[in-house]
Amino acid sequence: MYIDITNVNKQFTHKGKLFTALENVNLSIDRGEFICLLGPSGCGKSTLLNAIAGFDPPSSGTVVIDGCEVRKPSSRNVTIFQNYGLLPWRNVLRNVELALESRKDITRAKREEIARKNLDLVGLSGFADASPHQLSGGMQQRVAIARALTADPEIIFMDEPFGALDAITRMKLQDDIRAIRKENRKTIIFVTHDIEEAVYLADRVVVMTPNPGKVKSVIKVELGPSRNRTGQDFFMLRQKILEIFSMKHDYPIEYSI
Amino acid sequence: MSNKAVRYLWKKARALGWVALSFLIFLTVWGLASYFSNVNAALFPSPLGALHGFLEVLADGSLYGHIAASMFRFWSGFAVAVVLAVVSGAVFGWYVPLFRLANPVVQLLRPISPIAWMPFIVLMFGIGDMPAIVTIFIAAFFPVFLSAVSGVMNIPEIYLKVARNFGVGRFEIFWKIIFPAAFPQIMSGIHLALGSAWVFLVCGEMIGAQSGLGYLIIDARNNLRSDILVADITVIGLIGFLLDALLKFAEGRMLKRWGLEKE
Structure with missing residues (x-):
């Protein structure tokens, strides 16, 4: 497969206590797939993403992308963060251009052209000279998406990218991400704790549970390219995932009447 | 004139009114104190006496020379201190073991008044511009250095992640990410340093100089000209106030650009 995650474990020591953030995670991802890592906080979904993106390698086990083991971040894969990661001292255009500044084969003019094209793609061509702090949260995240697309990556990692946005803006950006993906089929690995978001976006949903963080199950979302948030099959899938989470209570419950 | 402009002017006028009132009360108390006290006017000048002293050094042109000498020393010492402190602070803040190594000594040197070094400074550099410049350098260096170190240490993790992700180089990262990200904190260190450097300029010139505003204090004392002394003070x-206002303005502009405006 394109991405192979094999027997990945991750331990942290926090205040002298060792705890397991990821336990024996195995997962394979195809090129062009949209994967959502779904689970409550503490389930290790962001830890897993950081391991795949190379920011924080696993304690044991391997992550292999396209035949190469991941040890550090690569500019071929881009991460989009919840709090956008824009540089406040640069204007919007220069923020987007950052994606190509380490590429010596691209001229300054070409770099600006590509950046402007991607700003246009996310609907922000009129804000090239604005400062990030002058934009709303949703617009800032669009700038981050334009920056990611400018790098023309093979994989886009998204770490709860819409977590800080209001519900309406979030839905709009979910639609945008789907539209953008239709144009250029990047592999996307998307971390979220929002079941609806996962079902709406993903080809496969990786359901994770905490203490210790592990993959509970992987669900294929066969809803086709145009999805209806209020459709019957959409609800069925949400229901199914909700059931998986409640199965976590596998201890006996005592009743007294 | 529009309503808004009138309100703006009114607001400004009121702010100015407070300033005027503050000085009026101060000068009144001072004037009354000098009028009713029995202290010799040569030792405790009245506000008017001080004004005369001021006009005298203004008229004979000596004040300009002293101001120019002080400004030259101040800006040379301050500029060298800021540049060295920012560069070394960034390096020490980035390579943390290096800072751990330097920090104990820095913490020991920092509380020492620059004036304490004066005998060494005069022995090494003689009388002239250098003692004041070196004093200012010492006074300005530590606040800027420490703010640069802590600014670099506290750079939000996300900027560094973004830099790593887009392959920003080892040296490029200094001017693309580290300096600008730490700059607001460095700026507040510079602001702090400016105040104490100006304080120590006067000390430096009182000991090792033959000109400047600090020297003028000694000169006035030796001639028992307390009116010139007060004018000089x-x-x-x-000037200290103007320097501070200038930097405050620059800092405000910069914070605005960074989107960190203080309300």
Whole structure:
């Protein structure tokens, strides 16, 4: 497969206590797939993403992308963060251009052209000279998406990218991400704790549970390219995932009447 | 004139009114104190006496020379201190073991008044511009250095992640990410340093110089000209205030650009 995650474990020591953030995670991802890592906080979904993106390698086990083991971040894969990661001292255009500044084969003019094209793609061509702090949260995240697309990556990692946005803006950006993906089929690995978001976006949903963080199950979302948030099959899938989470209570419950 | 402009002017006028009132009360208390006290006017000048002293050094042109000498020393010492402190602070803040190594000594040197070094400074550099410049350098260096170190240490993790992700180089990262990200904190260190450097300029010139606003204090004392002394002190305060206002303005502009505006 394109991405192979094999027997990945991750331990942290926090205040002298060792705890397991990821336990024996195995997962394979195809090129062009949209994967959502779904689970409550503490389930290790962001830890897993950081391991795949190379920011924080696993304690044991391997992550292999396209035949190469991941040890550090690569500019071929881009991460989009919840709090956008824009540089406040640069204007919007220069923020987007950052994606190509380490590429010596691209001229300054070409770099600006590509950046402007991607700003246009996310609907922000009129804000090239604005400062990030002058934009709303949703617009800032669009700038981050334009920056990611400018790098023309093979994989886009998204770490709860819409977590800080209001519900309406979030839905709009979910639609945008789907539209953008239709144009250029990047592999996307998307971390979220929002079941609806996962079902709406993903080809496969990786359901994770905490203490210790592990993959509970992987669900294929066969809803086709145009999805209806209020459709019957959409609800069925949400229901199914909700059931998986409640199965976590596998201890006996005592009743007294 | 529009309503808004009138309100703006009114607001400004009121702010100015407070300033005027503040000085009026101060000058009144001072004037009354000098009028009703029995202290010799040569030792405790009245506000009017101080004004005469001020006009005298203004008229004979000596004040300009002293201001120019002080400004030259101040800016040379301050500029060298800021540049060295920012560069070394960034390096020490980035390579943390290096800072751990330097920090104990820095913490020991920092609380020492620059004046304590004066005998060494005069022995090494002689009388002239250098003692004041070196004093200012010592006074300005530590606040800027420490703010640069802590600014670099506290750079939000996400900027560094973004830099790593887009392959920003080892040296490029200094001017693309580290300096600008730490800059607001460095700026507040510079602001702090400016105040104490100006204070120590006067000390430095009182000991090792033959000109400047600090020297003028000694000169006035030796000639028992307390009116010139008070005039000089006022000029020192005024220039210190202007320097601070200048930096505050620059800092405000910069914070605005960074989107960190203080309300």
